[in-house]
Amino acid sequence: MLSAESLKKIDHEVTKYPADQKQSAVMSALAIAQDEKGWLANETMDFVAHYLGMPAIAVYEVATFYNMYNLQPVGRYKLTVCTNLPCALSGGNDAAARLKQKLGIGFNQTTADGKFTLKEGECMGACGDAPVLLVNNKRMCSFMSSDMIDQLLEELSK
C-alpha cells in the first residue's frame, strides 16, 4: 500500500495518457513508490501492478530494465557518481575515489550505519558540470571537487 499523497501523484500521472493506456504511467508510479519506500520490494511492485491494472510480471520487467530503480534496500542517501568518459576527463574518477575513501565502501555497497550507498552512473547529460553526482536520483550536484564532496557528505551526515 502507498500513502494517499503518493496515490495522488500517481493519479495525476495517469491523467497524461489515454484512458486505455494506464500502463504508460508505470515508470512514474514506480519512481513515486520508490521515493516513499526507499526501494521496490515485490509487494510494492505488486501493488503498483494492481493499481494500474497490469500483470505483476510486466511491472517487474520495467523495474529491472531501468537503472534508477532500487531492487534492493539502499542507504538513506544513494549517491550515483558519473564516471563516463567526458566526466572522467574532468575528474569523475577522482570524485569516485574520494567518495570511496571517505565512506569506506566500494560501488554497490552501503555503509554499516545504513546511511550511504554508492553507485557508478552513466552519462547524466550534464558533462559540462563535471564531476557530477546524483543524490537519491533527484538532486544533481555539479563540479564535485574533493572539497565539495566533503561538504556534501557533512551536510548529509547531520
Added chain:
Amino acid sequence: MTQLTQILLAGLNPSDPNDWRLRNYEQREGYTALRKILNEKIPPDAIIGEVKKSALRGRGGAGFPTGLKWSFMPKQYEGDKYLVCNSDEGEPGTFKDRDIMHHNPHSLIEGMAIGAYAMGIRTGYNYIHGEIWDTYERMEEAIDEARAAGLLGDNILGSGFSFQLYNHHGYGAYICGEETALLESLEGKKGQPRFKPPFPASFGLYGKPTTINNTETFASVPWIIRNGGEKFLQIGKPNNGGTKIFSVSGHVNKPGNYEVPMGTPFAKLLEMAGGMRGGRKLKACIPGGSSMPVLPGDIMMRTDMDYDSIAKAGSFLGSGAVIIMDDTTCMVKALERLSYFYYEESCGQCTPCREGTGWLYRVVHRIETGKGRIEDLDLLNNVADNIQGRTICALGDAAAMPVRAMIQHFRDEFIYHIEHKKCMV
C-alpha cells in the same frame, strides 16, 4: 556571420532566475509564430514547406531533414496521431537539451505546438532523461504556464486548434534515446527498440502515426517561422541550415554549451570554450557524441562544424557533443570506458550487439590491463564487423564505430600498450 548569432539561446539573461518564464519568453518574441499561424490560418503545408526550406536537420544524432520527416505523416488519417519530443539526452558528452529546457522551455513548447498544427496532431509527449529531475519539474511548470495562458490545451487562442502536451520521464536507460525504444518506454514497457520498418510515421506510439524529433530540433522551429526558412538556411550553409549548440566537454578551460552557425571552424569553437586546459596540446576529439568516430587533433583543427564537413573529415556531427582530449589522455583507457558503456547499455535483443559489446569491452580491458595480444587488434575489428549492420538498432554501430576509429588513428598507442604492458602517455 559573427559568432554571436544565436537562435536557441538568444537573449537569455543567465542572472535572471525567472528568465525561463512565459512572460520573459514573450518579451523575446515568444509565441508570436504560433499566434501568427493561428490568426492567419496559415496552411499546414506552407509551414512544412518553410521548415524544408530552412534545411533544418534533426539534432538528435541522425541529421535527418526535419521538413521531409514531417511530410511523411499521413494527412487524411482519421484517428489519433502523436508528436513526441526526444529529450532523453544520454549520449555521453551531450548536455544541450537540458539547457534548452531549463532556460528556454517555452521555445520547445511553441515548436511542438507548431509541429502539431502542421501535422494535424492533437497530443504530444516530451520524454525527459530521468537523471535531470529539476529540468523535468521545470518543464512541468512551463507546460502549466502555457496551458493557463491558453497556448496549450483545447481550442488554443480561440482558433479551434487543440494540442495537449505532457512530460514523461525516463529512469536510467540510454537505449531509450533510440526513437522506437523510447516509444516502447512511453507505453510502459522495457525500452527495447522495434524493428523498422514499419517506421513511426505509420506505426508509432500505441500503434498510431507518430513523429519524433529531438528537443533542439523543435526549439529551432519558432525562429524559422518568425524569420523564414530562407534566413535560417543563410545563417548556416547549404544543406546545413541554422545554428547548432555544441556541448564542449573534456580538457578545455570553459566546458559548456556554445551556439554557433553551422560551418563555424572547429578552431573557433575551441577558442570560445577557452582553449585547451593548461595550454596543453589537442590530441583527439570526438566531434559528435561518444558513438561517433574519434578524430586526431590536427584533422579537427582543419574541420568546420557542420554535418557535411565533419562527415568529410571521417566522423559525424551526431548530437553535437564535442569531447576534447589533450596529450595526457590514454586512448586505450578512453576506449575501455566507452566500450564498457555500450556493453552495459545494450538492451540484449540482438545477439551480435549483446555478445559483441561484451567482447569489445573485455578485449579492450585486457589490452588496458597489460594482458593484450597483438592479434587482439584484428580481433576487435572483426568483432566490430560482426556487429555493424547486423542489429535492430544503431546502438550496435555506435559501439563498433568508436573501436574501429580508435584503432585506425591511434594504432601505435594500442601496440605500445600490448608490447610494454603499460601506457604511452
